[in-house]
């Protein structure tokens with residue numbers, strides 16, 4: 001029997017015009033960026049095939065808030081340790097600045113490690129060069145200080161407990177780490193296009209709260225000279241008010257962030273921001289660690305990328321932050337994790353053993369089986385069976 005004509009590609013194509021999709025108008029809206037560029041042409045990113053324009057008015061031709069004619073009299077977020085001020089700033093302006101989030105010692109360890117790693121990656125020919133500058137990816141593998149930061153451990157980041165409190169309040173408990181990488185602004189580099197970090201959700205917007213919050217570690221002084229991150233204060237509000245698929249009107253100007261080494265910026269996933277232009281003679285780094293709900297797909301695929309040594313030494317908390325704790329709606333492996341809470345130390349979602357089996361070359365997946373299969377095929381040491389056994393055992397230990 002031939003395949004019914006309605007199922008053929010030619011027929012489907014003939015009956016599917018660009019506007020026949022039931023949600024096409026929404027999904028193809030390209031909002032909020034379509035209206036944003038239309039109503040704010042100064043926000044159009046530069047053409048990186050051409051020399052960078054120095055024309056006044058472009059979003060990268062700006063300065064810090066206290067020197068900006070539009071913003072200078074406005075009480076924008078200032079570095080502080082006052083948790084209530086931090087809450088208000090994050091809510092009202094879409095970002096807040098934690099003063100001395102890294103102690104001077106932590107900051108030095110962090111920056112020295114970054115700079116040495118950056119130089120060595122260039123030497124090894126593995127650096128990732130972007131139009132703005134060099135990136136250093138997968139920081140978890142590149143120094144113990146970075147793993148401590150992912151855990152928000154006070155030994156690596158003295159403001160860790162405060163950061164966790166603010167993230168619990170913003171993302172809800174159980175959030176995990178989306179990625180942790182260092183973003184360079186190299187002398188002569190281009191600015192990043194202004195964007196929102198929860199862009200993958202677009203054209204959906206989250207109105208009441210962000211779905212992603214970034215924690216940006218600032219290990220060296222940043223300002224309008226060395227490419228301090230560009231932000232449009234309170235733009236998260238504009239995004240929320242526009243709503244899903246909604247249009248953006250005229251926006252206020254961008255500023256360069258100004259902060260001393262050791263500051264940590266928390267910013268809302270709906271805030272417009274991007275790397276600034278570095279007009280100094282030296283390379284400048286910040287490191288961005290974004291965080292998302294526990295079921296969301298992560299930017300960094302840690303399950304593959306984490307180094308075996310880091311994995312074997314990882315605390316339960318670090319494993320959780322890297323998404324190695326499955327739950328019903330995320331990261332299950334062969335069904336393992338369905339019904340799990342996705343919280344630290346839930347043995348029924350612990351994925352580490354699967355990765356260890358992969359590393360050892362001993363991972364046995366359940367494939368096509370039949371009652372006619374030979375006994376040796378049915379009696380294999382399937383990894384999922386082993387992992388379930390381990391979970392049972394661990395549960396018993398905990399119950400005792």
Ligand SMILES: [Fe+2]
Nearest residue numbers: 195196197273
């Ligand atoms: Fe970003």
